Amino acid sequence: MSLSYLTPEFKVLRDYDKCINCKVCMRQCSFEVHSYDEHLDKMISNDMNCVNCQRCVVLCPTQALTIIKHPQTFKEHANWTYDAIRDIYRQAETGGVLLSSMGNDRPYPIYWDKMVINASQVTNPSIDPLREPMELRVYIGRKLDKIEVDENLNVKTKMPPQLKLETPIMFSAMSYGSISYNAHAALARAAEELGILYNTGEGGLHEDFRKYGKNTIVQVASGRFGVDREYLNTAAAIEIKIGQGAKPGIGGHLPGEKVSEDISATRMIPPGSDAISPAPHHDIYSIEDLAQLIYSLKEATDYQKPVGVKIAAVNNVAAIASGIARAGADYIAIDGFRGGTGAAPKRIRDNVGIPIEFAIAAVDARLRSEGIRHTVSLVAAGSIRNSADIVKAIALGADAVYIATAALIALGCHMCQKCHTGKCNWGIATQDPNLVKRLNPEIGYKRLVNLVQAWSHEIKEMLGGMGINDIESLKGNRLMLRGIGMTQKELDILGILAAGE
Amino acid sequence: MKTINASGIYYRDLNEIIKELVRSGEDIINLKNVNGQRYIGDNLSGTTKINIEGTPGNDMAAFMDGLTIEVFGNGQDAIGNTMNDGNIIIHGHAGDTVGYGMRGGSIYIKDSVGYRVGIHMKEYKDKVPVIVIGGSAGDFFGEYMAGGCMIVLNLKNDENIVGEYCGTGMHGGVIYLRGDVEDYKLGKEVIKEKIDDKDYAFIQKYVENFCQFFDYDFQKIMNHSFVKLHPIGKRPYGNMYA
Structure with a gap:
């Protein structure tokens, strides 16, 4: 040595x-x-x-x-x-290979911070959300070209399945294995209380959390861990995981030492064996193959549940998203290059992928230009840090956002970026029972509820300031944004004007 | 027993009929003239036996948990995708990605299979999935295999019993090949060994089943040398990271 x-x-x-x-x-x-x-x-x-x-x-x-x-x-x-x-x-x-955790920590430009939000002055008066109704509810799922009503104006058309969110925020995928039982307990309970959803990641669904099924998105990823009838039947929606912003193009790997008895039961693999998620789904080599899995899952759940697809934001994200929409996905989650992870090779985390700001704007513009934007919902992910980021994401074309790093910070994460060691002193990214019990899910869930409620209120304030009383009216409403300190090309991709224009 | 003429029925409508029958506890469903309809048996559980005449489409028996499906014809791609339990018997050949992520149950295929068969098969407790193939298999056979058992009998003596990249990334389970395989075709995570009496005893019941389903002579098949492929360890990439 x-x-x-x-x-x-x-x-x-x-x-x-x-x-x-x-x-x-x-x-x-x-x-x-x-x-x-x-x-x-x-x-x-x-x-x-x-x-x-x-x-x-x-x-x-x-x-x-x-x-x-x-x-x-x-x-x-x-x-x-x-x-x-x-x-x-x-x-x-x-x-x-150097391992790292959490999101890309390199000093790339943060485009959220180069965008500012509009407000009403004199004309189109602003709205006070404390005294007037303000709608943050969104529905995630495929919308139809038209609906028909009968003579009593009752809707005759059968709508495709939708997820109802009381606020346009969901907890992004984090597996039991990458985070602790208590962290999952806090997320699941907070999702239920908030009327939103959390996401199991590719780690299976612990039997204790099945009661939160209507607030649960389950993932089907390349390793198929924990995927069985009950898993599919319990969830409110199913998400096919293709990629992740922190590590586009590579798979996942939960080392054997983290596969405890409990993790083993949830993932349905023997204790101590590596849980390897291959980089691609080896049954998906084309959009047609993706459509096959989407419809396999729809068929499996009698077309009662939305089936989404999560991808990392990469160069050709707009064309890929168009293909996913046409493959029949009910929503597309796009994860930007600053998205977090429980473990990723450092060089990939820090160098692969593109910012979510550009990705969501490019995808929304592409789907609108093709006339298929309504056929799929868009969920933006990859470092949403506050309510203003959410307002900007929605104005760029997202239906809702996923948060994960922010949720973990609410639970006590101090961003030391050592999740991959499994020694998280805050009881979040660990399976050591002595460490896990440091995170009290009773307190944790309240902190998550506080965070999302505070953000929701701030979103209402910003909406009201713009004279808008429904989050749907902000969606893709890029006139509500202006750019500062960007090149014309960057402004064009985001589809926004410069401040002062 | 119910018999359905599947000719010209859209897959969604056909599956709705099948689901209804399975859920109502029908013991045998005979499907005639099946022609490419996908997702037959998808996410169904129970003890129903489905007999299929014709060629069922992709993702047959995906997520299936119970049931027996016997196909009197060829199968297409992704048979038994993430299947949890049940039995599948194919009186012909099958396409790519048979048994992807399969966790339990058995698949018997009389003839050959395509590429990427048995990728990420796994096992858990009493669930040990088995795939028995009468012919040969294509490239990437048993890639990322994490559990279960696959047996390739190569009864037509193809030059290639399996393709290249066999068992790449394998970290569980076992593959038995009737005959031998060139070392260059094997993933570096795999060890090849001659089989012993314990292995013979282990595969006997599966080969017996195969002979019973497809009317082969058990002794004739077993009177041949076999090799076994198994992973070096449960942690193929344990020392890769700093």
């Missing part, structure tokens, strides 16, 4: 005037940073192990701890950055 060239990334600062040697930090840290030195009679820390998840900082009863970025630097070099050098050290030591 050669000498490791890696030095600590973070430094633990302990205020010894405040530290009372209570050892809370030591018990809380799954990365084993803190320990008690009997000889010195004081707490000491191993900075090398620190990931800056801040569990100890938050739990320290005397606020004695601060974590800072380690001041140790290399000689300044604009090209050979700190990360570039350290990644080489790590790969030269291990020969391994």
